[in-house]
Amino acid sequence: MIKKGNLSRPGIILVPGVGPNAFFLECKERFEKMSDEELINAFNSEVGNQGWTSTRGNYLAALLQEFQDRGYDFSEIGNDEYLSLARKVKLVGKKIKVIEKGERNG
Numbered sequence: 333m334i335k336k337g338n339l340s341r342p343g344i345i346l347v348p349g350v351g352p353n354a355f356f357l358e359c360k361e362r363f364e365k366m367s368d369e370e371l372i373n374a375f376n377s378e379v380g381n382q383g384w385t386s387t388r389g390n391y392l393a394a395l396l397q398e399f400q401d402r403g404y405d406f407s408e409i410g411n412d413e414y415l416s417l418a419r420k421v422k423l424v425g426k427k428i429k430v431i432e433k434g435e436r437n438g
Contacts, residue, residue, distance in 0.1 A: 355387060359394035364401075368423050371398060376420045392417075404428050 363371060375395060381388075396415055399406045405427040409416045419430045 353390060356390040356394050359391050360397060363394055363398040366398075368402070371395075371402075372421060372423050372428070375415075379417050379420050381417070399428070402426075 363374065366374065378388075378392065378395075392415060396410070396412075399415075400412070403426055404423070406415070408430055409419075409421060409428055421428050422431050423429075
């Protein structure tokens with residue numbers, strides 16, 4: 333089951349036990365073909381989106397899996413069970429870093 337994070341941690345999405353269904357696999361295949369920049373843009377497009385569906389959960393689970401598969405250090409925004417969608421990010425080497433207010437992505 334996919335669970336939305338608790339209210340004390342806004343923007344947190346938990347994705348424990350998400351198994352590979354058809355949509356998850358479709359997203360994962362799409363993410364595998366993306367450049368690093370495109371993958372980070374895919375994540376950033378989810379920041380601030382308050383809607384929640386199981387489809388979105390599978391999309392985010394596939395995104396998390398691709399971060400892991402590429403060997404990204406995403407500890408600043410989550411771990412193997414969740415991603416924070418509170419802030420936009422940038423990729424510096426293999427580390428995903430939060431974009432600070434007033435900072436430009438790049």
